[in-house]
Amino acid sequence: xxxxxxxxxxxxxxxxxxxxxxxxxxxxxxxxxxxxxxxxxxxxxxxxxxxxxxxxxxxxxxxxxxxxxxxxxxxxxxxxxxxxxxxxxxxxxxxxxxxxxxxxxxxxxxxxxxxxxxxxxxxxxxxxxxxxxxxxxxxxxxxxxxxxxxxxxxxxxxxxxxxxxxxxxxxxxxxxxxxxxxxxxxxxxxxxxxxxxxxxxxxxxxxxxxxxxxxxxxxxxxxxxxxxxxxxxxxxxxxxxxxxxxxxxxxxxxxxxxxxxxxxxxxxxxxxxxxxxxxxxxxxxxxxxxxxxxxxxxxxx
Amino acid sequence: xxxxxxxxxxxxxxxxxxxxxxxxxxxxxxxxxxxxxxxxxxxxxxxxxxxxxxxxxxxxxxxxxxxxxxxxxx
Numbered sequence: 587x588x589x590x591x592x593x594x595x596x597x598x599x600x601x602x603x604x605x606x607x608x609x610x611x612x613x614x615x616x617x618x619x620x621x622x623x624x625x626x627x628x629x630x631x632x633x634x635x636x637x638x639x640x641x642x643x644x645x646x647x648x649x650x651x652x653x654x655x656x657x658x659x660x661x662x663x664x665x666x667x668x669x670x671x672x673x674x675x676x677x678x679x680x681x682x683x684x685x686x687x688x689x690x691x692x693x694x695x696x697x698x699x700x701x702x703x704x705x706x707x708x709x710x711x712x713x714x715x716x717x718x719x720x721x722x723x724x725x726x727x728x729x730x731x732x733x734x735x736x737x738x739x740x741x742x743x744x745x746x747x748x749x750x751x752x753x754x755x756x757x758x759x760x761x762x763x764x765x766x767x768x769x770x771x772x773x774x775x776x777x778x779x780x781x782x783x784x785x786x787x788x789x790x791x792x793x794x795x796x797x798x799x800x801x802x803x804x805x806x807x808x809x810x811x812x813x814x815x816x817x818x819x820x821x822x823x824x825x826x827x828x829x830x831x832x833x834x835x836x837x838x839x840x841x842x843x844x845x846x847x848x849x850x851x852x853x854x855x856x857x858x859x860x861x862x863x864x865x866x867x868x869x870x871x872x873x874x875x876x877x878x879x880x881x882x883x884x885x886x887x
Numbered sequence: 888x889x890x891x892x893x894x895x896x897x898x899x900x901x902x903x904x905x906x907x908x909x910x911x912x913x914x915x916x917x918x919x920x921x922x923x924x925x926x927x928x929x930x931x932x933x934x935x936x937x938x939x940x941x942x943x944x945x946x947x948x949x950x951x952x953x954x955x956x957x958x959x960x961x
Binding site for chain 1: 890892893894895897901903927930935949950
């Protein structure tokens with residue numbers, strides 16, 4: 587691990603280590619396990635879209651959860667990284683929910699999800715080009731204006747090398763993050779899957795993005811799909827976090843001394859809550875490992 | 888000017904099996920018909936076919952499983 591890359595004061599690093607937060611994605615099937623283990627979680631991530639049209643009772647339940655622990659709202663349907671402006675009504679929905687829940691922050695994906703009136707039904711990687719950078723910057727500025735807070739933006743996994751691209755993912759994401767008020771939500775399984783599927787080095791990717799703008803980390807798992815000779819790694823959130831993702835987490839922790847929020851995402855094929863909490867413990871260990879390798883580099887300097 | 892046209896084109900070939908089949912039979916011709924730029928047409932002519940098929944299949948699988956299309960996470 588190339589840990590001796592960032593320099594930070596020892597005292598500062600120790601203080602920041604204490605500010606890292608670890609949490610889990612809220613899913614109805616995990617509700618009981620999460621609620622009975624709130625003392626072991628610093629934050630809970632909720633899919634915002636599930637509540638845009640929810641009944642008042644459900645929204646009250648979300649407010650109750652937010653009163654007990656820190657909550658972050660995660661959007662999946664805005665389509666921020668598009669040459670097409672996000673519809674105001676969608677941003678209004680997010681603004682209303684943020685107003686009700688008062689999340690620690692909110693986030694969305696750097697994806698397009700519809701085009702020409704067709705809903706893709708998934709987060710699609712847009713063409714990585716100037717037009718989608720400009721579109722994303724305009725959408726993020728409008729989102730900040732309407733919601734009141736800029737969203738954190740998340741890199742997406744893709745099974746297809748997006749057509750119409752004239753630059754790679756690191757250059758494209760960096761241009762958006764550097765030119766917006768949005769912090770980066772770095773999904774390490776998405777990074778791992780893209781690096782695996784498109785044959786690039788995930789560690790080198792980390793040297794090319796503004797790691798000082800990473801605020802949140804997503805951890806998840808996936809599986810191999812496709813026929814022999816044309817297999818790809820699918821980010822499905824149905825499997826345990828694989829070893830390379832923990833290794834990337836340690837690397838990020840070494841490169842990004844600022845406080846990080848680490849969220850474990852699991853969408854199905856649910857193991858016990860203890861198993862998920864153990865994965866979160868392993869994430870804590872990975873962050874501690876990265877932080878430990880960051881501190882001696884300053885001492886040596 | 889074809890930025891949004893490209894997104895529309897991609898959305899169609901991702902979710903519409905008939906449109907995808909037509910496109911894969913003649914990528915350049917279909918891209919020209921959609922009014923895309925020369926660069927986009929070249930890109931689509933060299934599309935990542937394995938990736939397109941796998942992505943489309945994963946969307947179909949998701950739709951079959953959930954009965955409707957929703958931008959589910961991930």
